[in-house]
Structure formats: structure tokens, C-alpha cells
Amino acid sequence: MNALVDDLIAVRSRVGELIDTGARGGGVHAASDDDLVGAIARAGDLARAVDALLVEMVGELADRSSSTVREERLTTRMGCRNVTELVQRLTRNGPHTAAKLERAAKATALAWDPVTGAGMPARLPAMRNALLDAETGVDGVLAVAGPLLAMRDRVGVEGVLTADGLLAAAARGEGPDGLPPACADLLRVQAQVWAAVLDPDGAEPDAHAAARRRGITFGTARDGVIPIRGALLPEVAAQLVRIHDATTSPHAVRFHDTESPPAHDVPRDDRTGPQKLHDALAAALTVAAASRDLPTIGGAAPTLIVSIREEDLTASTGRAWLEGSAEPASIFTARHVACAGVIQRVTLAGSGRIVRLGTEERVFNRYQRRAIALRDGGCIIPGCGVPAGWCEIHHVT
Numbered sequence: 586m587n588a589l590v591d592d593l594i595a596v597r598s599r600v601g602e603l604i605d606t607g608a609r610g611g612g613v614h615a616a617s618d619d620d621l622v623g624a625i626a627r628a629g630d631l632a633r634a635v636d637a638l639l640v641e642m643v644g645e646l647a648d649r650s651s652s653t654v655r656e657e658r659l660t661t662r663m664g665c666r667n668v669t670e671l672v673q674r675l676t677r678n679g680p681h682t683a684a685k686l687e688r689a690a691k692a693t694a695l696a697w698d699p700v701t702g703a704g705m706p707a708r709l710p711a712m713r714n715a716l717l718d719a720e721t722g723v724d725g726v727l728a729v730a731g732p733l734l735a736m737r738d739r740v741g742v743e744g745v746l747t748a749d750g751l752l753a754a755a756a757r758g759e760g761p762d763g764l765p766p767a768c769a770d771l772l773r774v775q776a777q778v779w780a781a782v783l784d785p786d787g788a789e790p791d792a793h794a795a796a797r798r799r800g801i802t803f804g805t806a807r808d809g810v811i812p813i814r815g816a817l818l819p820e821v822a823a824q825l826v827r828i829h830d831a832t833t834s835p836h837a838v839r840f841h842d843t844e845s846p847p848a849h850d851v852p853r854d855d856r857t858g859p860q861k862l863h864d865a866l867a868a869a870l871t872v873a874a875a876s877r878d879l880p881t882i883g884g885a886a887p888t889l890i891v892s893i894r895e896e897d898l899t900a901s902t903g904r905a906w907l908e909g910s911a912e913p914a915s916i917f918t919a920r921h922v923a924c925a926g927v928i929q930r931v932t933l934a935g936s937g938r939i940v941r942l943g944t945e946e947r948v949f950n951r952y953q954r955r956a957i958a959l960r961d962g963g964c965i966i967p968g969c970g971v972p973a974g975w976c977e978i979h980h981v982t
Contacts, residue, residue, distance in 0.1 A: 644694025
């Protein structure tokens, strides 16, 4: 293994020299169009080769961490819970990238007989060779592995291997249609076509399998929003749709003759469909948290806590902080939550010791809020346009 490590160090040194001349030295900027396009293609080829080596090593790492005896696993000896965590630490990548390497390894790495030590074919041998030849990368392998391996138990190994061989040829640009090498997205489309041909009926819906696949995950904050992805059970999705229909009901919308202008300004809802669904989910979460049906936390309802310094709120500078989140929130968020919630003033000493704990209080009582709704007729925050009748409390200044 020392020879492999030494070779990788030498390759890394050579790539570092290219970075110095091409990136730091301005070589990329000075390159012609043809040279730039060719250099990107060669760099992509190099990246695919590195992908192939990483996938092979991650597969071996997973094999050495598969013992039923926890103390014998490589991950345990390295102080990690699983393969993904160890790959994250070693490559300095995020969990998504580490998980992709692990999934690609499951599809293309050789299996080893625990008794004889002999190697057994990979699940997708043709795609494995295409990966090792740097004809495709991790994304290409996963694009093919998803549809093909999902039907492996229903169509048999022979059908999967046939599709595997033809898709690997497409990745190399050696397919029967004579097209250039296929990218990951095109391979995914072709793999889905093969799955539809070989397994036209698909898998029979399995309630237990669907329940295992359910879940929601939060991504890393980008541009002030948290990406979310997941899979809902049909009844959960249907319930969310019903909540969406109820919260966007036009019962409060006023219609008027287009030839005669309305006697007063009618708030206009300019939200997109996804924005309305987001707001419906937010409303459902707020109502659920305010109900007495959910379990409590420390004897209180599950309450969103937003903290901010009073001087920052007064000066409209700085940031607010959400409990349970490492991402800062804006001053607008703090004002928005305070408008619909309560404020509790906490006085801290310079050392951080709590010297005064105030009582909870609303920004406005219910009588003031009714008067504000009567005065404004709807939310006066630019871009909101929600009628007061559609929500209990609306933004005010």
C-alpha cells in the first residue's frame, strides 16, 4: 500500500504544478477557446480516473467494515459510526458525496469469497470496466445502477447484464447508434428505458417497503433557505394537499366586474404554487405546535425560539438566531415571529450570567390586532398581500 500512497502523492504534486501554472499563473485565462475546451475535457477525464480509484478503495473499506463483530470493523477502529462518516473524514467531502461513492462501490466493486478469498464478479461488470477505464464517473454509474439493480430480482441476472453491457458501450461512445459518449443524464434516461422494456409491470407496491422508504431530509442552507427533499407516504401527501386546499381557499377573495374598478384595493395573491404549498405546511406546523395534542418539551408546547439582542432589533442591524439551527436569521424574521408570537426579555451580565428574566408578552393584544386589521385591511409588508381574514395575525409596522 505504501507504493500506492507514494504514487498518489507524486500525482498530487504534478496536479499542484498544473494548478500553479494554469490557475494561479493565469494560464487558463490566456488559453485559446480550443485549448480551454480540450483542457476541460482532459481534466474531466482525470476526475473520472480519480473517481474510479476512490470507488474501488471505498468498496474495499466497506468490505473491511462489514464484520458482524463491531470491534473488528475498520470503521470502529477509526472511531467512526459507519463507512459514510469515515469517507467524509478522509476525503473532506460532505455526506452526500461520501454516500454516492459508497453506492457506486456497491454496484461496481468486486465481491470477495470469505472462505477462499477469490474475487467474484461485480453486480454491474460492464459499468465497472467503463469506470476503471475512466469512460464514465460516479454519476454515470449511479444513473445506470438505480434502474437496473432495482429490477434485478424480477427480471433475472441475464437481463440486467445485457442492459449493463449496452449502457456501458453507450458510455464509451461505442453504442449501436454511433452516438458520442453518453453523459450521466443520458445514461439515466437509457437505463430507465431498459427498465421499462425488461420490467414493464414494475414492482408491485409494497406498503411495508414504502414505509421503510419514507423520510424527509434537510440540506445545507443556501441563499437564506434550507433545501428539503424526501418521500412521503400517499396518505401523508394527500393530507398535505388537503391542508393546502383549505389554506388557499378563495372564500375571502372578492370578485368584481372587470369593466368597473373595485371600490377599494383588493389584495392580490402573487404567490406561486410551490410557495403556497410551503406556506400551507408552515401554517399546519404552527397550528400543530399551538395545539395541546403534541408531546411537550419541558412541560411546554414545542415552541420556536428566536433570540436577538434588543439593540440589534431596535437598530435593524445584526442577526437573529433560531433554536436548533446553526444558521443565522434576518432581522425581518425576528420581527415576523415576534408579531405573531410573544417576547420575553432576558438581561445578561457581561459574563453571560442571567440577571433578569422577564415575563412573556405579546407585541399586540387581541383588541389591538383587530383594530390593526380593520385599519390596514391586510398585510402592509411589501410583497405579502395576504388579507387579514386569511390569517390570525398579519405583519405590521
